[in-house]
Amino acid sequence: MDCPDCGAPTVRFAVPSDLRDHAPDDGDAAAICTDCLRVHPAAEPADDPEFGAVSDAFPTAASAAVPAALLLGVLPSLALNRESITVLVGRVEAAGTDPLLLCDRLAADPTLSPSVDLERRRHQLEQLL
Numbered sequence: 001m002d003c004p005d006c007g008a009p010t011v012r013f014a015v016p017s018d019l020r021d022h023a024p025d026d027g028d029a030a031a032i033c034t035d036c037l038r039v040h041p042a043a044e045p046a047d048d049p050e051f052g053a054v055s056d057a058f059p060t061a062a063s064a065a066v067p068a069a070l071l072l073g074v075l076p077s078l079a080l081n082r083e084s085i086t087v088l089v090g091r092v093e094a095a096g097t098d099p100l101l102l103c104d105r106l107a108a109d110p111t112l113s114p115s116v117d118l119e120r121r122r123h124q125l126e127q128l129l
Helices: 017-022 062-074 082-094 099-108 118-128
Strands: 010-014 029-033 039-041
Touching (some): 010 062, 017 062, 062 099, 082 099
16 A cells, blocks of 8 residues: 555554554554655555564554554644544553654654654644643
């Protein structure tokens, strides 16, 4: 599946049942773009998602990568997604990844073209939390 917004490849992954409220269309599968970092619903998850294809800075373990991807998916609207952001940040941190540092590293990755200004969102995210 390619990103419907920019045409870049995506990484499809399964969304655990307790995170489906924070996934696109509340689905059981989603896909993150390897270029713009947008998250879209997916028809089905990959058997073994290669989260490393997103960026060297992106977590590779599903326990951190799935909530991190979903977090990136809700970052475009902090005001509307405050509850999801709080839950997802907690899950990312519980999996051993610093979500603010992740935003910094993704923003600095020259191979990415994020659809959201991650530096600005990181600052707003820090204030929100």
